[in-house]
Amino acid sequence: MRPLITVENLSMVFDGKTVIKDLSFTLAEGEILGIIGRSGAGKTVLMHLLRGVDQPPTGGRVLYHIAACDGCEYVTIGSHEGTACPRCGALLKSIDVDFWNPDNEGMKRRIMLRNAIMFQRTFALYGNDRVIDNVLKALDDVSFPSHKAVSRAADLVDQVRLSHRMMHIARDLSGGEKQRVVLARQLAKEPFCLFADEPTGTLDPKTASIVHQVLKESAEETGMAMVVTSHFSQILEDIVHRAILLDDGAIKAIGTPAEVTEVFMQGYHDDEQFGAIEVGEEIMRARELSKRYVSLDRGLIRAVDLVDLSVNRKEILGIIGTSGAGKTTLSKMIAGILEPTSGDLIAKVGDEWVDMTKPGFEFRGRAKQYIGLLHQEYDLFPHRTVLDNLTDAIGLEFPKELAMRKAIITLKMAGFTTEKSKEILERLPGTLSEGERHRVALAQVLIREPHVVVLDEPTGTMDLITKVDVKHSIMHSREEMEETFIIVSHDMDFVRDTCDRCALMRFGKIVKVGPTAEVLAEVTEQERQTMAAE
Incomplete structure (x- = not known):
């Protein structure tokens, strides 16, 4: 050739x-x-x-x-x-x-x-426009003849197997569907x-x-x-x-x-050993916690329905369930982002229990500053260095020498070696690999010194080796910083290998909570297949 x-x-x-x-x-x-x-x-x-x-x-x-x-x-x-x-x-x-x-x-x-390019995690779509309109705009960008544009756009949508989503709003598509719309937009350029x-x-x-x-x-x-x-x-x-x-x-x-x-x-193995962790006292408790929404087309939605759950210091707790089970809504209430509709949610700060159902600095605001949240779609500042992303960009004011020292310590907690931590401080996120950016994003959460870290789908669909890296970063953080982790995930293998306890959700309710192996045994084959496809 x-x-x-x-x-x-x-x-x-x-x-x-x-x-x-x-x-x-x-x-x-x-x-x-x-x-x-x-x-x-x-x-x-x-x-x-x-x-x-x-x-x-x-x-x-x-x-x-x-x-x-x-x-x-x-x-x-x-x-x-x-x-x-x-x-x-x-x-x-x-x-x-x-x-x-x-x-x-x-x-x-x-x-x-x-030429054309597709990036991971960056869908680059007009979110409020329909699929067909997104492709039409791409054709307009390359000055495609307007009288042929609709037919060509329909051909491209069909080529990426999305004819059944042609009139959908882009923001309402799944991740895989969005990626196919991106491909259709790139194919509109007729790249070589x-x-x-x-x-x-x-x-x-x-x-x-x-x-x-x-x-x-x-x-x-x-x-x-x-x-x-x-x-x-x-x-x-x-x-x-x-x-x-x-x-x-x-x-x-x-x-x-x-x-x-x-x-x-070749040579792949996961033989790193971590010391036994003695889980501490209860530091968060939910009782009959609920979150309800009213939708014009669906009526009353019980996203989280009368949930009882406790979290203990230094444990790694998994929350699992199929899409729509309520796990993301529950995690956002735990993180202080969403206000519960009813029920009790308290968190321990120092020796005091703080009511997270009440707004204000002395209540939810006080607890929230000790709870870190890392979304699956994390967002590092692309034009700021790793050091700036860990300090200035998130409003942490340190003298330069102290900022570097703190950043290196935290990057080590997230799974980097000391040498690698020093080497990446002045680099931009775009020069790092996906796995490295994930660990920097975790360090960005850890540097705020939270008591509890909520991780939303921390592995996505990473390969086996990278999943082990993420597992190790979590384990290191628990050992070195005595962190407590709550992991929302559809990855049953990762949950099995990482979590001490697990909560299984169905239709807004927790149907079983306990040791991870026991809870995973309750997951139906249909649920496993559904979670694998999410």
């Missing part, structure tokens, strides 16, 4: 730390290349260098082998040389472009216009290469497989090349032709998906 991109001796250094080390490989026209590696391997940095985002490489080159039109700005794959430009009719000429050479800024811009950075990193395995299949079919139908990064080895088996394993910024293996996956999983 004819090469589309050639990477030659590519290197990238951030603040004296080499994060991409002398990489060389090619991407052929129409090829789907998978780049896999653990958190911090350098996948996202490499993707940005291939796409043309952020900073130029410290060394090496990225060469694009394309066909360009002299009559207009159209560019396409090199094998189209000698054919007529589809826009102006002029002859397309073959050219090799040194992508990051400052003298080639104009050609770089033209190439980027014909699509860069997908962890496109299914927050989706459950079943939904991820659907998105993988749509990506593969889209590449096959359009002939576009694709580069897909992931820490999720399933994506290699589902869609890619060839795979690269990155390890600490270097290529550790390159070959077939099966060959690379085998190397990726």
